[in-house]
Amino acid sequence: MLNALVQLPIGFVVALSGALIPGPLFTYIVAKSPREGGLVGARAVVGHALVEAVILVLILVGVGTILQHAFIQRAIGIIGGVLLVVLGALSIARMSFQSSTRGIFVSYHPIVGGAMYSSVLNPTVPLWWATIGLAMLVEAYAVGAALGVVCWLVGHYLADFGWFSLVSFSAAKGGRVLSERGYRRLLLGCAVFLMVFGFYLFVKYAWL
Numbered sequence: 001m002l003n004a005l006v007q008l009p010i011g012f013v014v015a016l017s018g019a020l021i022p023g024p025l026f027t028y029i030v031a032k033s034p035r036e037g038g039l040v041g042a043r044a045v046v047g048h049a050l051v052e053a054v055i056l057v058l059i060l061v062g063v064g065t066i067l068q069h070a071f072i073q074r075a076i077g078i079i080g081g082v083l084l085v086v087l088g089a090l091s092i093a094r095m096s097f098q099s100s101t102r103g104i105f106v107s108y109h110p111i112v113g114g115a116m117y118s119s120v121l122n123p124t125v126p127l128w129w130a131t132i133g134l135a136m137l138v139e140a141y142a143v144g145a146a147l148g149v150v151c152w153l154v155g156h157y158l159a160d161f162g163w164f165s166l167v168s169f170s171a172a173k174g175g176r177v178l179s180e181r182g183y184r185r186l187l188l189g190c191a192v193f194l195m196v197f198g199f200y201l202f203v204k205y206a207w208l
Contacts, residue, residue, distance in 0.1 A: 004144030004151050011155030019163045024117040024194060029164055031190040032106040033171035040110045041168025045160045047114025055129045067130035077205025080123035084198025091191040103187045
């Protein structure tokens with residue numbers, strides 16, 4: 001029992017260490033929260049968790065082995081990087097030519113957005129689960145059986161919900177004092193970040 005319970009803080013720390021690194025999901029939540037409130041983060045994590053649940057099922061039925069192949073990783077990384085660059089560029093174009101400040105990448109419902117930025121628009125998520133995540137789950141099962149896996153996953157999602165809820169509420173509070181110009185600048189900065197991150201992924205996996 002004790003060995004299983006220890007997996008909870010391990011899962012929490014591992015997930016938090018990844019969540020603290022700004023990525024597409026973080027950017028989406030920061031950009032959307034000022035206009036839609038502090039619950040954006042929690043709802044986006046629901047979408048994120050649904051994607052991870054699908055990834056876990058696919059790994060259990062053998063897809064994880066395929067994802068560990070270098071060619072597949074390269075293809076996923078390159079495609080995801082290109083899509084992020086295109087999405088960021090289209091969002092900037094929409095902001096430039098329309099009166100609405102809502103960029104394309106924040107137009108989606110938080111659950112949909114959370115799912116999108118945890119899958120094809122962030123290929124590091126499925127690749128992480130096929131390598132590091134799978135290894136951690138195997139270890140959790142080895143020391144704590146099924147309860148160890150459950151505790152690890154609980155810790156993992158507590159970190160995701162806690163961190164992204166904090167980010168969302170902070171961004172929403174700032175949104176109350178953001179002018180329209182300030183909000184446009186925020187969206188522009190987020191769109192540029194997506195383009196830079198996408199370019200990074202493209203370069204990383206194109207020369208893997």
